[in-house]
Amino acid sequence: MKIAFTSSESEKARAGRARLVARYSDCDPKDADVIVALGGDGFMLQTLHQTRDLGVPVYGMNRGTVGFLMNEYSESGLVGRLMEAEQAVINPLEMTAQCVDGTMHKELAINEVSLLRAGPQAAKLRISVDGRVRMEELVCDGALLSTPAGSTAYNNSAHGPILPIGAEVLALTAVAAFRPRRWRGALLPKSAKVRFDVLEAAKRPVMVDADSRSVSNVAYVEIESQTAVGHRLMFDPGHGLEERLLQEQFI
Structure with a gap:
């Protein structure tokens, strides 16, 4: 060997x-x-x-x-x-992010893709799943999409669910949600394509992190499972x- x-x-x-x-x-x-x-x-x-x-x-x-x-x-x-x-x-997640200046970034994440506020004010995010807006405005410190493998890491610390490794689902979890205050997230099919639009990006800057590879000042982020990897x-x-x-x- x-x-x-x-x-x-x-x-x-x-x-x-x-x-x-x-x-x-x-x-x-x-x-x-x-x-x-x-x-x-x-x-x-x-x-x-x-x-x-x-x-x-x-x-x-x-x-x-x-x-x-x-x-x-x-x-x-x-x-x-x-x-x-x-x-x-x-299978990792594939993240596509566009920054406020128009630059594009692609990364893979084995554990999770997380959006986090990058300033003193809470972030405002619009969440869409498969092209349909599911939440017009989430006011929060951030949000993340986790694979089963990463569900015991940051996702669990943010009070998200632990997922069995064979589960064909992803965990969408809020980080310190302020409005709606009691929203803790959702379970989505593995095939889902999730989009986060950053509202008021100039006033409330947001960064995105994919397994410790970070991008600052994002305008939107799209995430989906990459089953080819x-x-x-x-x-x-x-x-x-x-x-x-x-x-x-x-x-």
Whole structure:
């Protein structure tokens, strides 16, 4: 089995990579059967984005903090763990954003796309789903659209629902909604195309973030699932995403 090891810049992750390379050798990711990523969830997302065109599965080992997308770190029996690992395929969201100055930006997001106010005043957003306006005005600190894989991250912190990994739905969640005050969001089919129009953009600037890649001063943002892209994550048996998402609902 040809393994490519990659790590975050943390001392703990780099030291772990050095020991694993000495034990199992290393290869270029383009030639690998599997990529082993050492770090935290943020580094896992970064690795998945960087290697998505290779079609190589990624097995993470936690050398960060939370490690929701990672497996337990261990230097022994790695080849056996990789051979027995189960896979989950995740389709990301595709974000298209137009800024106030007319520039266009496209990004993919594995966890969520979030719009956030970028000034002292609350944002005002118009929300449309599949070309139909569903909310004329949401006054809020922001809003986000999350995949099942990302539903335990920012979405859950904003009181959005945790979604089973196999659910063909997306979570649309408000961040500190002021008006309508009690609106917490909606569940949408995975095929939905969601559009956020920023109202009063000059007075109430809004930024958009797709897995930590940000765009400032947006006029509108369109988001839809990109089913042509499939990120392959590997997990130890019994510790896959489905089990982790279920566990998160009982803690």
